[in-house]
Amino acid sequence: MWPSRNRDPSVICLACGGEVPRSTAREYDKYGDRWDRENKAFEYLCKPCHNELCHHPRGGLEELLVELEAGDADQAAFLTGYLTTVEERYGPLEEES
Known part of the structure; x- marks a missing residue:
């Protein structure tokens, strides 16, 4: 059997529960530090839910x-x-x- 051509895994949007391709999802890090990737598991948002978020700093x-x-x-x-x-x-x- 041939391997699947679709190597883009699906992820679940944490806001709406919709399933979206990983390549089109937005990473969400509840600690606000998405650049430090060591030992981290991200959650994901679909583009419409990500656009509805407030993008102001959330320190504290x-x-x-x-x-x-x-x-x-x-x-x-x-x-x-x-x-x-x-x-x-x-x-x-x-x-x-």
């Missing part, structure tokens, strides 16, 4: 999520605590027009 975000025990509290309680903490530390949140 992971530490804040751990501090607020993200994933352990129910969603409403977590979001209330998150918004309160962010406003206390960084000032009021404003939406861009």
Whole structure:
């Protein structure tokens, strides 16, 4: 039997769950350091989901999520605590027009 010509493995988009070819996916590193590849397993996003992301720096975000025990509290309680903490530390949140 001949090997498959399609050597581009599929990956699953972590946002929408869609299956996309690895070559068209965007790497996602939850620690924000995609350049350090040693001993790292990446997650992937499809292009539409990647384009919907906020691409602003997120220094300290992971530490804040751990501090607020993200994933352990129910969603409403977590979001209330998150918004309160962010406003206390960084000032009021404003939406861009």
